[in-house]
Amino acid sequence: MRKEHLLAPGPTQVPPDVLLEMAKPVFHHRTAAYRKLHQEVLEDLKAIFRTKNDVYTMTSSGTGSMESSVVNVVSPGDKTLVVQGGKFGERWVQLSKAFGANPIVINVEWGKPADPEEIRKQLKANPDVVAVYTTLVETSTGVVTDMQAIGSIVKETNALLVCDGISSVGAIPMETDAWGIDMLVVGSQKALMLPPGLAFITVSPKAWKAIDARKPAAYYFDLKKARKNIATFDNPWTPAVTLMVGLKKSLELIKQRGIEQIWKDHARLARATRAAVKAMGLKLFADPPADCVTAVLMPESIDGETVFKKLRGDHGITIAGGQDQAKGRIIRISNMGYVDDSDVVIIISALERVLAEMGHKFALGSGLAAAQQELMQKA
Amino acid sequence: MRKEHLLAPGPTQVPPDVLLEMAKPVFHHRTAAYRKLHQEVLEDLKAIFRTKNDVYTMTSSGTGSMESSVVNVVSPGDKTLVVQGGKFGERWVQLSKAFGANPIVINVEWGKPADPEEIRKQLKANPDVVAVYTTLVETSTGVVTDMQAIGSIVKETNALLVCDGISSVGAIPMETDAWGIDMLVVGSQKALMLPPGLAFITVSPKAWKAIDARKPAAYYFDLKKARKNIATFDNPWTPAVTLMVGLKKSLELIKQRGIEQIWKDHARLARATRAAVKAMGLKLFADPPADCVTAVLMPESIDGETVFKKLRGDHGITIAGGQDQAKGRIIRISNMGYVDDSDVVIIISALERVLAEMGHKFALGSGLAAAQQELMQKA
Numbered sequence: 001m002r003k004e005h006l007l008a009p010g011p012t013q014v015p016p017d018v019l020l021e022m023a024k025p026v027f028h029h030r031t032a033a034y035r036k037l038h039q040e041v042l043e044d045l046k047a048i049f050r051t052k053n054d055v056y057t058m059t060s061s062g063t064g065s066m067e068s069s070v071v072n073v074v075s076p077g078d079k080t081l082v083v084q085g086g087k088f089g090e091r092w093v094q095l096s097k098a099f100g101a102n103p104i105v106i107n108v109e110w111g112k113p114a115d116p117e118e119i120r121k122q123l124k125a126n127p128d129v130v131a132v133y134t135t136l137v138e139t140s141t142g143v144v145t146d147m148q149a150i151g152s153i154v155k156e157t158n159a160l161l162v163c164d165g166i167s168s169v170g171a172i173p174m175e176t177d178a179w180g181i182d183m184l185v186v187g188s189q190k191a192l193m194l195p196p197g198l199a200f201i202t203v204s205p206k207a208w209k210a211i212d213a214r215k216p217a218a219y220y221f222d223l224k225k226a227r228k229n230i231a232t233f234d235n236p237w238t239p240a241v242t243l244m245v246g247l248k249k250s251l252e253l254i255k256q257r258g259i260e261q262i263w264k265d266h267a268r269l270a271r272a273t274r275a276a277v278k279a280m281g282l283k284l285f286a287d288p289p290a291d292c293v294t295a296v297l298m299p300e301s302i303d304g305e306t307v308f309k310k311l312r313g314d315h316g317i318t319i320a321g322g323q324d325q326a327k328g329r330i331i332r333i334s335n336m337g338y339v340d341d342s343d344v345v346i347i348i349s350a351l352e353r354v355l356a357e358m359g360h361k362f363a364l365g366s367g368l369a370a371a372q373q374e375l376m377q378k379a
Numbered sequence: 380m381r382k383e384h385l386l387a388p389g390p391t392q393v394p395p396d397v398l399l400e401m402a403k404p405v406f407h408h409r410t411a412a413y414r415k416l417h418q419e420v421l422e423d424l425k426a427i428f429r430t431k432n433d434v435y436t437m438t439s440s441g442t443g444s445m446e447s448s449v450v451n452v453v454s455p456g457d458k459t460l461v462v463q464g465g466k467f468g469e470r471w472v473q474l475s476k477a478f479g480a481n482p483i484v485i486n487v488e489w490g491k492p493a494d495p496e497e498i499r500k501q502l503k504a505n506p507d508v509v510a511v512y513t514t515l516v517e518t519s520t521g522v523v524t525d526m527q528a529i530g531s532i533v534k535e536t537n538a539l540l541v542c543d544g545i546s547s548v549g550a551i552p553m554e555t556d557a558w559g560i561d562m563l564v565v566g567s568q569k570a571l572m573l574p575p576g577l578a579f580i581t582v583s584p585k586a587w588k589a590i591d592a593r594k595p596a597a598y599y600f601d602l603k604k605a606r607k608n609i610a611t612f613d614n615p616w617t618p619a620v621t622l623m624v625g626l627k628k629s630l631e632l633i634k635q636r637g638i639e640q641i642w643k644d645h646a647r648l649a650r651a652t653r654a655a656v657k658a659m660g661l662k663l664f665a666d667p668p669a670d671c672v673t674a675v676l677m678p679e680s681i682d683g684e685t686v687f688k689k690l691r692g693d694h695g696i697t698i699a700g701g702q703d704q705a706k707g708r709i710i711r712i713s714n715m716g717y718v719d720d721s722d723v724v725i726i727i728s729a730l731e732r733v734l735a736e737m738g739h740k741f742a743l744g745s746g747l748a749a750a751q752q753e754l755m756q757k758a
Contacts, residue, residue: 023402061616067599098598197619219477220446237440240576
């Protein structure tokens with residue numbers, strides 16, 4: 001009978017309309033019906049990603065699309081430039097190494113964003129860098145990076161700009177073309193309001209040049225194969241048909257609301273969440289904080305893992321704890337995708353009671369009151 | 380209002396109970412609930428695959444698990460032995476080449492199985508072959524290969540035996556351990572009665588030795604990462620949670636019926652299908668034919684593509700046509716997974732009428748009568 005509330009930064013809640021759409025009988029993918037669906041989905045994704053570049057869907061976790069953005073453009077021995085300021089920056093480093101590239105790693109303090117000037121400096125010192133790997137929102141820390149500034153720097157060089165938008169695109173502004181993102185990778189289970197299992201990647205003309213100049217050691221994630229198949233709106237491999245059907249539905253919901261309005265909606269909920277935790281005497285871990293996930297620093301005396309466990313065990317709320325060096329020190333509350341005012345009120349109410357039980361001193365209700373002030377404002 | 384009938388060799392029909400299970404709210408994968416589900420699913424898969432070896436689930440098409448069985452055991456320059464007797468044998472060749480291996484290709488006439496003695500001969504002449512890549516049922520031709528015989532040969536050598544069981548395992552007998560299959564790859568959207576998006580792979584101790592001796596150029600499909608994560612029943616990357624939930628349900632249905640009974644059920648439906656098309660004066664394309672997909676040779680005067688299109692357009696039935704050299708010459712009828720007597724009657728009835736319209740001479744109803752004789756028999 002207990003209600004479960006999913007407020008982790010992925011997987012996120014899926015609207016009932018999308019779940020029910022996916023419960024319809026499975027159909028074959030080598031059909032006009034699938035190709036029409038695929039074409040429409042790609043058009044909608046381009047609108048959300050703000051790009052005229054090619055977009056591809058792949059059946060994999062987001063990490064699959066990250067791998068695709070590495071294996072197709074990097075050859076063994078190539079130099080890459082990687083921003084590492086959390087778990088997902090680390091993944092970029094691991095991917096570069098796994099496929100024999102030599103990453104120059106820009107280490108960034110957890111909770112802080114990459115400094116665009118450091119990227120400019122490194123690219124000047126290393127004009128042979130093939131691609132710059134970045135993260136729009138580092139989910140492990142909740143920080144958002146100024147991708148527009150980085151784009152303006154990288155576009156003046158021969159290097160490609162690759163951006164992990166898995167935990168952010170669809171929730172906060174991303175202007176793929178205007179900012180000069182050559183490859184944007186996105187996952188289904190975050191702001192796009194779908195279960196995990198689909199990933200997306202955009203490819204700019206500049207990226208295609210790099211891809212066409214290489215014979216990649218790739219097969220499943222080979223983008224040239226994907227390009228060949230997209231001519232007829234096919235996939236190289238059997239696609240996850242039910243997830244594609246769900247995607248069509250979730251994109252319809254997004255279109256109805258409008259992507260710019262959705263960005264504003266996320267900003268409003270994030271403001272309410274931040275105001276609430278600050279009113280409870282807590283501090284934010286990230287600076288600047290992203291508008292899709294709020295990482296909250298726990299007081300010295302409070303173990304974040306216990307907070308996380310009590311929220312789930314006593315209140316049925318799944319958020320995320322901290323990872324690695326942030327384990328026990330932070331909790332992470334997502335407002336990505338199918339989340340509204342009621343979810344913010346639920347998590348803040350439960351968090352107040354958990355922290356009060358654990359001995360944190362603050363006025364019970366102060367978090368909720370602060371959230372209310374923000375929720376009174378229109379997006 | 381039209382009823383749609385899916386009888387293609389993948390994706391196949393998904394039971395309503397499974398579809399509805401997947402329509403439940405999404406939950407997080409870093410939870411005790413997911414880990415328990417994962418553990419149970421792996422145990423059930425082992426029972427179906429008849430193996431005590433490790434089994435891994437991955438979020439991808441079947442091709443992803445094929446790639447995994449290549450990148451983890453083959454290094455650039457390694458020699459592989461590949462049976463190529465159709466589209467999926469070709470995929471093994473392409474995979475070997477994509478990752479820098481040198482495949483010795485055993486070309487087999489389409490519709491015929493690999494000759495185990497040819498494999499023995501090649502392994503004797505090439506004792507440095509790292510792995511033998513085979514296909515239990517070559518879906519493009521409908522032929523079944525004697526994997527037990529091949530297993531008895533390969534197990535006496537240093538080579539690994541890798542078997543593509545994507546379009547067959549769960550429908551026809553597969554004795555992974557008894558036959559000496561080192562790596563078996565399976566997909567979700569065939570006999571396991573799920574939508575596409577999950578793939579499976581088994582790894583024998585002999586295969587682990589080969590894997591541990593290498594540093595693969597792999598990341599998403601890195602089996603060592605998967606092994607590390609399975610210790611806590613985790614996946615290295617966010618799993619397709621809804622498909623895993625559906626899998627649990629479909630495995631329950633399979634367990635209820637019993638895998639050996641399901642093999643017999645498939646054999647019975649395949650006998651009925653074969654008897655029907657023979658009674659209509661048609662010939663089988665494959666020898667020996669698999670009990671999960673029936674490839675039917677069209678008469679000289681009949682274009683298989685037209686048959687395929689009329690079945691879909693006029694009767695709402697999706698089967699498969701022929702590919703490449705078999706295009707227009709054959710049609711392929713699947714009885715994999717969630718298929719019963721009613722489906723056989725529906726496809727044979729429609730096929731009779733389509734062929735009669737197209738001028739093929741036979742007694743209308745003769746196919747159905749022959750199917751009836753077989754359907755009178757218990758599995």
